[in-house]
Amino acid sequence: MPIPLSGPGLDRGLLRDDVYRRLRDAIVDGTFAPGEQLRDLELAGWLGVSRTPVREALLRLAQGGLVQAQPGRSTVVSTLDARAVRDARDVVAAMHEVAVRESVPALTGADVAAMRDANRRFAAALASGDAEQALLADDELHGVLVRIAGNRALETVLEQFTPTVRRAERLRFASLQARESVAQHDELIRLCAAGDVAGAAAVAYDTWHSLPSAEA
Incomplete structure (x- = not known):
């Protein structure tokens, strides 16, 4: 090794x-x-x-x-198995949906601003082809909602299964297909700022669930 x-x-x-x-x-x-x-x-x-x-x-x-x-x-x-990616993706998407439902009512203007800033850096990283920085900015954006939710059980599940999803996402964020994520983030932030819990939760789930397991 x-x-x-x-x-x-x-x-x-x-x-x-x-x-x-x-x-x-x-x-x-x-x-x-x-x-x-x-x-x-x-x-x-x-x-x-x-x-x-x-x-x-x-x-x-x-x-x-x-x-x-x-x-x-x-x-x-482990090899990047399509079934493992799909299973992890489904769990991670569900956990982020829960995080949004628990956090949106408590979001402040500063929290929304932090999400917008993270998405700007996410878009810039994609434009420069820097998958590593794109992943870091993506983590920061969604991390705002996870932190505010304050659900330790949710955080434990995400810590266990997100790395498998991230391995697949490194391939996605190196491709043009990732540009769709910027728009998804914008919509998520808009709905969070408007206090639309159901709408934001649905977008959060779709954002994570949109990673095709075949990309593994």
Whole structure:
């Protein structure tokens, strides 16, 4: 398994979640390719931590479908399976619909402005072909609604299944087809600002559910 040469190691005092997020992001952004074997000792050396948090992170990644792991055997990065993407997409879309229903009544003008700013950066990233920045801006936009909803169960489900969707979306955001998402975001923001809970919830669901599993 080739370990990236760049990137600082993690502080040994950081929480296990940081190890999980670093490994998750490395899979989502393609640093670790589908089918690649992951060895906990090498990963621990790369991150500057003990093997224990790495093993725990790999178990969490397996639960989310990002890796395939068996006790006493090798762990490999999962391939981008169309069925897995479709299942994750359906769950993520439903969770974002719930987040909108719970958050829109509490939205402030500053929250709406933050969403608009995120969508401007999203559009600019798409125009420049920067899929990574597009994903970050997309996360920020939808993250406003998730944060305001304050539903920990919802956040836990999204944390588990969104990475699978994001792996597929990296392909989408590198294509012209992603331009449709800018308009969907604009409509979502308009409905949120107007306090139209049902309309905003429907657009949020469609925005996430519009990712075809065949793109996997």
